[in-house]
Amino acid sequence: xxxxxxxxxxxxxxxxxxxxxxxxxxxxxxxxxxxxxxxxxxxxxxxxxxxxxxxxxxxxxxxxxxxxxxxxxxxxxxxxxxxxxxxxxxxxxxxxxxxxxxxxxxxxxxxxxxxxxxxxxxxxxxxxxxxxxxxxxxxxxxxxxxxxxxxxxxxxxxxxxxxxxxxxxxxxxxxxxxxxxxxxxxxxxxxxxxxxxxxxxxxxxxxxxxxxxxxxxxxxxxxxxxxxxxxxxxxxxxxxxxxxxxxxxxxxxxxxxxxxxxxxxxxxxxxxxxxxxxxxxxxxxxxxxxxxxxxxxxxxxxxxxxxxxxxxxxxxxxxxxxxxxxxxxxxxxxxxxxxxxxxxxxxxxxxxxxxxxxxxxxxxxxxxxxxxxxxxxxxxxxxxxxxxxxxxxxxxxxxxxxxxxxxxxxxxxxxx
Amino acid sequence: xxxxxxxxxxxxxxxxxxxxxxxxxxxxxxxxxxxxxxxxxxxxxxxxxxxxxxxxxxxxxxxxxxxxxxxxxxxxxxxxxxxxxxxxxxxxxxxxxxxxxxxxxxxxxxxxxxxxxxxxxxxxxxxxxxxxxxxxxxxxxxxxxxxxxxxxxxxxxxxxxxxxxxxxxxxxxxxxxxxxxxxxxxxxxxxxxxxxxxxxxxxxxxxxxxxxxxxxxxxxxxxxxxxxxxxxxxxxxxxxxxxxxxxxxxxxxxxxxxxxxxxxxxxxxxxxxxxx
Numbered sequence: 001x002x003x004x005x006x007x008x009x010x011x012x013x014x015x016x017x018x019x020x021x022x023x024x025x026x027x028x029x030x031x032x033x034x035x036x037x038x039x040x041x042x043x044x045x046x047x048x049x050x051x052x053x054x055x056x057x058x059x060x061x062x063x064x065x066x067x068x069x070x071x072x073x074x075x076x077x078x079x080x081x082x083x084x085x086x087x088x089x090x091x092x093x094x095x096x097x098x099x100x101x102x103x104x105x106x107x108x109x110x111x112x113x114x115x116x117x118x119x120x121x122x123x124x125x126x127x128x129x130x131x132x133x134x135x136x137x138x139x140x141x142x143x144x145x146x147x148x149x150x151x152x153x154x155x156x157x158x159x160x161x162x163x164x165x166x167x168x169x170x171x172x173x174x175x176x177x178x179x180x181x182x183x184x185x186x187x188x189x190x191x192x193x194x195x196x197x198x199x200x201x202x203x204x205x206x207x208x209x210x211x212x213x214x215x216x217x218x219x220x221x222x223x224x225x226x227x228x229x230x231x232x233x234x235x236x237x238x239x240x241x242x243x244x245x246x247x248x249x250x251x252x253x254x255x256x257x258x259x260x261x262x263x264x265x266x267x268x269x270x271x272x273x274x275x276x277x278x279x280x281x282x283x284x285x286x287x288x289x290x291x292x293x294x295x296x297x298x299x300x301x302x303x304x305x306x307x308x309x310x311x312x313x314x315x316x317x318x319x320x321x322x323x324x325x326x327x328x329x330x331x332x333x334x335x336x337x338x339x340x341x342x343x344x345x346x347x348x349x350x351x352x353x354x355x356x357x358x359x360x361x362x363x364x365x366x367x368x369x370x371x372x373x374x375x376x377x378x379x380x381x382x383x384x385x386x387x388x389x390x391x392x393x394x395x396x397x398x399x400x401x402x403x404x405x406x407x408x409x410x411x412x413x414x415x416x
Numbered sequence: 417x418x419x420x421x422x423x424x425x426x427x428x429x430x431x432x433x434x435x436x437x438x439x440x441x442x443x444x445x446x447x448x449x450x451x452x453x454x455x456x457x458x459x460x461x462x463x464x465x466x467x468x469x470x471x472x473x474x475x476x477x478x479x480x481x482x483x484x485x486x487x488x489x490x491x492x493x494x495x496x497x498x499x500x501x502x503x504x505x506x507x508x509x510x511x512x513x514x515x516x517x518x519x520x521x522x523x524x525x526x527x528x529x530x531x532x533x534x535x536x537x538x539x540x541x542x543x544x545x546x547x548x549x550x551x552x553x554x555x556x557x558x559x560x561x562x563x564x565x566x567x568x569x570x571x572x573x574x575x576x577x578x579x580x581x582x583x584x585x586x587x588x589x590x591x592x593x594x595x596x597x598x599x600x601x602x603x604x605x606x607x608x609x610x611x612x613x614x615x616x617x618x619x620x621x622x623x624x625x626x627x628x629x630x631x632x633x634x635x636x637x638x639x640x641x642x643x644x645x646x647x648x649x650x651x652x653x654x655x656x657x658x659x660x661x662x663x664x665x666x667x668x669x670x671x672x673x674x675x676x677x678x679x680x681x682x683x684x685x686x687x688x689x690x691x692x
Contacts, residue, residue, distance in 0.1 A: 045442050059442055104591070220441045284441040322445040370446035373564055415447075415562065 020075065021307065021353045023360060024276070024298055025314055025336040026119045028381060029099050031067045031411040035366025035379045036318025037332020039292040041280025042224035044214065046413065047101030050114040050155040053212035053224045053280070054167030057103050057110045058157040067413035069098040073120060074407070077356075079391050080400040083139060086129050088391070090143070094122035098409060103155075112155035114169070121147040135187055135253060142182040149175045151208060163216040171208040173230050177201065192247025194255075199240040204271060206232035224280040230273035237305075239265045269305040274298040274312075274339075288322040298339060307353060309339040318364075328368045336360040336383060343390050343398055358387025358401050366409075373415055380408040452555075455565025457502050460555070463563050463589070464522025467596050471510075471518060471526060474601075478511040478529050483689040490538065491525060491545045497623035498546075498616075500553045507545065515638060518600050519548035521558050532691050534637055538678030542621045543631025550616035556609040557599060561592045614662045618670060627675035628666050635659055 020026045025038060030048030033040035040048060044056020047067040074093040082088040101114035125143035132139050150173075157167030181198040210228040217223060245258040275298070282292035294316040301309040318332035340357045366379020382405070389401040477484075484507075491507035503523040510518075513530040525548045527541070535541045551557070599605060605613075618628040636659060686692050 061443055061447055222442075287441075287443060287445045320444075325445050328444075328446065368446075375446065 020119065020121070022309070022338050022340040022356050022358075023336045024274075024312060024339060025296070025316075025334065026075075026405075027071070027073055027096065027098065027117065027407065028334070028364065029069070029116045029118055031069050031099070031375075031377055031413050032320060032330060032366075032368075033318075034069065034071070034098075034381065034407075034409055034411070035330030035332065035364055035368075035377065036290075036292060036320060037316045037334035037362070037364045037381070039280065039282075039294045039316035039318030039332055039334070041212075041226055041278045041292075041294045042214070042222045042282035043280075043290060043292050044212070044224060047103055047112065047114060048099060049167075049212075050101050050103075050112045050153075050169050051099065051116050051151070051210070053214060053226045053278070054112075054155045054157050054169040054210055055165040055212035055214035055226075056157070056167070056224065057112055057155060058159040058165035058167060059214065060103050060110060061415070067102075067411060068100045069409055069411035071096045071098040071407050071409035073405070075121065075405045076403070078402045079389055080402075082391050082399055083129050083132055086132065090123060090125060092121045092123045092145070094120050096120045099411075108158060110155075110157045110167075112157070112169075114151075114153065114155065116151045116171075117149065118151060119147070119149040121145060135192070135248070136185055137188045138184075138186040140182075140184040140186075143180070145177075145179040145181075147175075147177040147179070149173070153208070157212075165214045167212045167214075169210040169212075171210065173204075173206040173208040173232075175202070175204045177203075187247065190247060194245040194248060195243070197240075197242040200238070202235070202237040204232050204235040206230050206234075206270075220284045222282045222284070224278075224282070226276070226278040226280075228276045228278075232270035232273070235268055235270045237267045237269070267305060271306045272301045272303040274301050274309060290318075290320040292318045294318075301339075307355070308341045310341050312337050312339040326370050328370070330364070330366045330368070330379070332364040332381075334362050334364070334381075334383070336362065336385075338387060343388055354389055354391055356387065356389035356401055358385045358389070358403050360385035360403055360405070362405070375413050377411045377413075378409075379411075380406060382406045453565060456563075457565070459563055459565035460558050461503070461522035463558075463592065463596070464520040464524050464552075466593050467520035467557075467600070468506075468524040468526075470593065470597055471520065471600070472508075475510040475512045475528075478509040480509070480689045483509060483685060483691070486685050487527070487541070487545070490542060491549070494542055494546050494620050494624050494626075495523075495549055497620050498549050498553045503552065505549065505552075515641065517544050517548050519551045520596070520600075521552060521555065521563065523552060525549060525552070529691060532686060534641065535634060535682070535686075536637075536679065537627075537630065538682040539621065539627035539630030539676060540634040541630075541682065542624065542626040543617055543628070543634055546617035546620035546624075547613045547631060549620060550613035551605065551609065554609070554612055554616065556605055556613070557596050560599065560606070561595055563592060611658060611661060614658065615665050615669075618662070618666055622670050622673070622675065625676055627677050628670050630677065632659065632662050632666065635662070 028034045028038040029051050033048045033052060040052040044053040045059045049056035072095050076091040079088045096117050099116050101112060103110055103112040123143055123145040125141060127141045129139040131137055151171040153169050153171035155167060155169040157165060159165040179200040183196045185194045208228060208230045210226060212226045215223045240262065242260060242262045243258055244260040245255060248255040249257055276296060278294060278296045280292060280294040282290055284290050296314045298312045300311040314335045314337055316332060316334040320328060320330045322328040337359045338357045340355050343355055343357050360383045362381055362383025364381035366377050368375050368377040385403045387401050388398045391399050487507045487509060491505055495505040505523040505525060507525045510526050510528045512528050514528050515530040515534055517527040517531055519525045525545060527544055617631050621630060622628040
């Protein structure tokens with residue numbers, strides 16, 4: 001659906017423009033996992049296992065393992081027909097230290113330490129739209145938005161039998177958001193302007209336990225199960241809006257003049273996160289091939305402040321093939337489906353993001369070069385989706401949305 | 417309801433897993449066993465030297481020049497018939513009444529003064545030394561702890577560069593030394609490693625013309641001591657099956673032959689060293 005909006009609605013634009021809150025699998029974490037589309041719950045036998053299924057590290061090969069991943073992540077969202085005939089395009093790109101992990105055997109246990117960045121947005125936008133319509137000759141947007149989620153934590157895992165293992169990762173969850181959104185709208189004849197500045201800061205701290213189980217019911221087949229949820233312990237959110245308007249009081253806009261006015265709101269409400277139940281199956285037909293599949297289910301969330309989320313199911317398929325002792329390729333397919341409640345959704349607050357209902361589908365590929373103790377991997381993934389978004393607060397109008405995302409990464413791992 | 421389903425799934429998988437296959441299928445082609453490089457051997461020696469220093473930090477050497485010279489002559493003769501010509505072997509006597517013998521990777525072998533008291537001839541001592549040499553030649557600790565040298569490969573160097581692995585390697589080395597000492601003084605080698613060393617010791621002693629049954633006689637004697645709970649190191653488990661396996665192995669692989677025991681030479685040296 002495509003609807004041309006009157007520009008003045010933009011005055012009520014995005015009160016909060018967040019990281020991709022309406023999708024759960026925004027950045028695929030890990031070395032091998034990134035190439036395999038994130039289908040890793042039943043594999044998990046290296047450092048990335050601490051993130052996907054901590055039970056898996058009980059079966060890690062080698063005494064000590066470490067891995068680090070550095071990724072360049074790009075996200076582009078385009079909302080059609082928002083600004084007159086113009087689309088509104090937002091893009092984010094950032095170099096992310098995506099993952100670091102180290103595993104150490106201690107007695108009959110495997111202990112680990114890992115750091116992951118499952119979501120990161122860095123937007124810098126500076127756009128000018130000219131002659132949008134009769135009421136707007138110039139529309140300027142300046143947006144700066146940083147929204148990062150960090151997980152750092154410890155893992156303990158134990159193989160209870162040779163075919164059954166369990167593990168627990170306890171992550172410290174930290175999310176920091178800072179957004180400055182400046183809009184200036186100008187009409188030359190007769191002269192009129194409106195200026196809006198929005199500032200949003202959200203800092204939240206919590207814990208994210210990840211409980212995992214790994215089973216091998218038959219030879220060469222592994223089943224993985226993981227349960228996790230983020231529990232927010234402390235949260236602080238500040239929203240500030242400053243508005244000034246002059247000259248738009250006559251028809252057809254009929255908006256009163258406003259001397260510069262600042263509005264503040266704060267909340268210590270804690271964002272609610274879903275339970276994540278992940279199930280994976282992996283088949284190891286030989287020492288050169290793995291095929292794996294994951295299902296991740298996220299429960300429904302009722303959150304009046306930060307926005308409701310519907311129950312969501314994501315799938316991933318991955319494979320890894322060693323065409324020699326020193327080279328391997330990986331490939332994967334994955335979904336990143338929208339958790340947005342049905343649109344239009346009239347319940348937005350200053351702290352809730354733009355509702356969008358766009359399912360994303362992606363593919364990944366990587367290649368690794370091994371030496372005896374180390375490996376280097378180069379890879380990337382691309383995802384794409386189209387759907388709808390409800391960009392303008394207070395309006396039930398929906399806009400077509402297109403999301404494109406790509407990531408390239410380089411990673412290394414060692415065993416000692 | 418959901419929680420109950422999850423619990424049922426977990427229990428079902430656990431029960432199913434008890435009687436099913438292991439996890440060896442996880443080993444990827446990139447981790448397949450590779451030949452050992454010069455760098456690996458250098459690291460093995462460095463590692464063994466560190467362990468030996470730690471052993472001697474716990475138990476001092478028994479300072480008797482003639483006995484030390486004798487055991488080195490005997491040990492080096494045996495080492496001539498082992499599979500590791502890339503190593504220089506060193507032998508020493510530890511000044512303790514505990515009945516035991518130790519070896520560290522890289523060629524370091526120690527036998528205790530207490531053990532020498534229960535040895536009756538040179539072939540038995542040869543059997544003990546050959547058993548310890550076999551732990552070294554078969555790299556039992558090296559494999560258990562995955563001791564490897566630093567790779568010269570540029571890919572490996574780049575991987576370390578972007579991952580900052582140097583400090584991790586240093587920590588791993590120190591931890592591996594501790595684990596090796598745990599193997600030597602607390603936990604012992606794997607059972608299969610002990611049996612393998614017994615068998616290789618048979619070939620080494622027979623190849624040097626010592627009676628391969630020397631080790632068997634010594635182990636049998638020590639086994640009786642253990643039953644009486646006399647001061648025997650617990651890291652070389654003695655059990656009936658081990659002895660019977662060894663006896664059968666000697667019968668099958670060596671058979672009857674003319675081998676030296678050198679009882680009188682051993683006794684006279686031990687007497688001069690005032691061990692017994």
